[in-house]
Amino acid sequence: MAHVSVCHLGGGRTQPRLPVLHRHPLGAGTAELKAANDRILGASKLVTQENGLELWDTPKGQFWIPKGNRYVLPSTCGNGIAHLWNAPHFVREGDIVLDCGASDGDFSREALRAGAKLVVSIEVSPAAVACLRRNLAQPIAEHRSIVYPKACGTQRGRCG
Secondary structure (H helix, E strand, O other), X not given: OOOEEEEEEOOOOOOOOOOEOOOOXXXXXXXXXXXXXXXXXXXXXXXXXXXXXXXXXXXXXXEEEEOOXXXXXXXXXXXXXXXXXXXXXXXXXOOEEEEEOOOOOHHHHHHHHOOOOEEEEEOOOHHHXXXXXXXXXXXXXXXXXXXXXXXXOOOOOOOO
């Protein structure tokens, strides 16, 4: 039987019923973190733009992100706080992972690299969902990844 991990909760106030192995840190604000972020931004290059999305070549490979949102690249690439939330620390071979608030899919990709059997990426933002579908195109085709374009939380209703 597969182990189910909730490995990424994007900074919300949810109280999931499944075991939470990780909550995304909300930034440290240290000079060391800023320096790491600056190094990653300096090493990342814009490849192309398409339909309000940008494809970036980063130290961790290529990522689609919403246009004008390049400041997510340091967290996408593991900016020195990666040891706090990096998938290999939480995901075991064969796990089923729920990435709640998946954003552009950085954690989803790391979970797949760490050996997850299946990653379900849950994201409500249409731009982020478009990025997820591009960033996870191969694992989606291999039936190792599902993009679920919805919000998740403790109450029924609408976001916004």
